[in-house]
Amino acid sequence: MLQAALIVLALGFGATLALAVTATTWSQIRAPGGIATFIGSLTGLAGTYLALVMVLLVSRVPAVERVLGQDGLLRWHRKLAPWPLSLIVAHVVFLTVGYAEVAKTGVWHEFGVLVNSFPDVLLATIGFFIMVAIGIISIRAIRQRIPRERWWALHLFMYLALAISFAHVIALGPSFVGHPLTQMLWSALWAATAGLVLVYRIGLPIVRTMRHRLVVVEVREETPGVVSVVCRGQNLERLAISGGQFFEWRFLTRGMWWQAHPFSISALPRPPHLRLTVKVVGDFTAAVSRLRPGTKIAIEGPYGAFTSHHRDREKAALIAGGVGVTAVRSLLEDLPRGCDPVVVLRASRPEDLVFSDEVAELVRQRKGRVHELVGARSQVNMHGLIDLIPDLRQRDVYVAGPEQFVLEVCTTLRRLGVAADATHAEVYSL
Ligand SMILES: Cc1cc2nc3c(=O)[nH]c(=O)nc-3n(C[C@H](O)[C@H](O)[C@H](O)COP(=O)(O)OP(=O)(O)OC[C@H]3O[C@@H](n4cnc5c(N)ncnc54)[C@H](O)[C@@H]3O)c2cc1C
Known part of the structure; x- marks a missing residue:
């Protein structure tokens, strides 16, 4: 299954590179600035495709979840992360150099011209700087200094950066200008991926939260520093969960509602009850140990491939x-x-x-x-x-x-x- 997925992704990557190659003629490459412009187009498309794969990886589509599990998903997300950004940086640098060679001006001057007079490039440039900023705060040494929840919230701006960069690809990319079919396919691919994120990361969690209406009924100490939170909910017999899986839990209190943390279920549901067990290691888990009965809970999941299946x-x-x-x-x-x-x-x-x-x-x-x-x-x-x-x-x-x-x-x-x-x-x- 993993191999099949990798083959599909590799074919997609190949097709994306082919888009850039077939949109350029030899005479364009031999012209002034031709090589830099070609490399700029190639790296731009490759970087955007890999960014799309990254979004797909974290979309929580059940098929991806099942194949990779939480552990594999994070490993792949981390492994892949430097590539789209590096390729997109290369895209900006090479295209600017290429256009500067054609216009016979300085690179900085040409950068200004591109941003101010080309359609949608200003927005794409803002997106680019957001991506670079997220790339910098994601460097391990810097990331470890930022509270995890803050880093997480900032890193969600990547979705915004990708969204506002989309239009310039269609408006200016040599593979898309004058090629309505390619435009349609590329747009459909991105729209489908965005749709998956909306359905699986937002829609489904809301539906499940409403369906099961979990509330805390008891917080009890199991061992020093470890508490079990017993929740009561509705329709738990319809919850398709396996032993070993986890939810992202969001406890709806004033100080906690804005962050979700992963905790495995520590027992299979016994309708109407569900239990998680938490070791106090930081702010959030300390707050969990102080939860009051009646606290409402929003859930995202169940996730994970750590199951008997x-x-x-x-x-x-x-x-x-x-x-x-x-x-x-x-x-x-x-x-x-x-x-x-x-x-x-x-x-x-x-x-x-x-x-x-x-x-x-x-x-x-x-x-x-x-x-x-x-x-x-x-x-x-x-x-x-x-x-x-x-x-x-x-x-x-x-x-x-x-x-x-x-x-x-x-x-x-x-x-x-x-x-x-x-x-x-x-x-x-x-
Ligand atoms: C799939 C999965 C299942 C888990 N199941 C359980 C469980 O059943 N019981 C349990 O006690 N813990 C579990 N954890 C770990 C738990 O999510 C973290 O300990 C908790 O989120 C820490 O939050 P904090 O703010 O109290 O601590 P922080 O001060 O934020 O961090 C303390 C430590 O926890 C790590 N951490 C912080 N936030 C997270 C996070 N959202 N995800 C992962 N690690 C984090 C940090 O890297 C640090 O090492 C699980 C983690 C994962 C990924």
């Missing part, structure tokens, strides 16, 4: 680091009885083990085993997994928890010979 082998091993037990706990409920699961719960201190009783009961019903690995990181060697689970290589292995933990375990699994397609990870950070 992605299991190819008969048996599974589930490994949870700290609060990663939430996804593991609800996923365990989805595994059939008698399937002999092995669950590994990792925590620094015994009092940090969350849901050890609930997990033990679910594992007992499924005739499996639980191992609790408690102690400082230096004392617990994850290579010992193979001793705990001798048939590890014959199992699907699910790993959830903080980024460092998941990376470490996945590296260990690779070294122990567990196949990449048998490893399923849910990383609790961005």
Whole structure:
């Protein structure tokens, strides 16, 4: 499935490059400024196409979700991110140089002419500077200094930047001027992608929120610094969710309504109740621990490929680091009885083990085993997994928890010979 999607995307990329190539003749390339102008057109189209792919990646279209999962989606989004921006920067530079060569003026002067007298270029230039600004604040070292919610809100301006840049492509691009069919196809492609974002990121969450009308009924402490939020809702039996999945939760209080954070369900819904379990690590999670009964909740999701549907082998091993037990706990409920699961719960201190009783009961019903690995990181060697689970290589292995933990375990699994397609990870950070 992933390969098929990659082939379709590569064909789309090829077709986009072909648009630029076929719109230029040899004599145009040989003319003054021809090479720079051609490179400018080529990079502009390639960058815009990759920007479209990025939008598609975060549109939460179920097919994309299913194939990549949250983890893969973020990985691809991050991997791809520098390319559209670099190509669009190249587009601006080469086109300006090319036009300056034709007009026999300086580059800065020509830049001014382009912005002031070409249709829609002023708007596109504003869009370009927004993109560059977002690119700069997304550099890891800078991003880590900005509160995540602020960075997130700023990075949404990318949609605006893309929208206001669209018109100049159609009005000026050599591949589009005088080619109504190409104009129509390109516009349709962008309109369809924008439609998917509107439907899946805005429309569907509103419909689901209205349909299920979740409210907080109880916030209870599970272990020090970890609380469960029990919610009550309507029509939860119609909620198509699997164990291991998560929602983006928006608690509708005065200080919290404007930000949504991801939390896995820590148990399958028991209509009319649904539960999430949260470790207090920062402002938002601290506010969650203080939520009052009656607080209304908006949800986006369910999302994630950390589910039993992605299991190819008969048996599974589930490994949870700290609060990663939430996804593991609800996923365990989805595994059939008698399937002999092995669950590994990792925590620094015994009092940090969350849901050890609930997990033990679910594992007992499924005739499996639980191992609790408690102690400082230096004392617990994850290579010992193979001793705990001798048939590890014959199992699907699910790993959830903080980024460092998941990376470490996945590296260990690779070294122990567990196949990449048998490893399923849910990383609790961005
Ligand atoms: C798919 C997924 C499922 C998750 N499930 C759970 C769960 O069941 N229980 C639980 O306690 N935590 C879970 N998390 C992590 C949880 O989303 C963050 O701990 C929480 O959003 C932190 O918010 P904060 O403002 O309190 O902390 P901050 O002060 O913002 O940050 C503290 C730490 O959390 C990370 N973080 C902050 N915001 C987010 C965010 N929106 N998404 C991811 N990481 C973030 C930061 O990188 C930082 O390391 C999950 C994360 C993901 C991606």
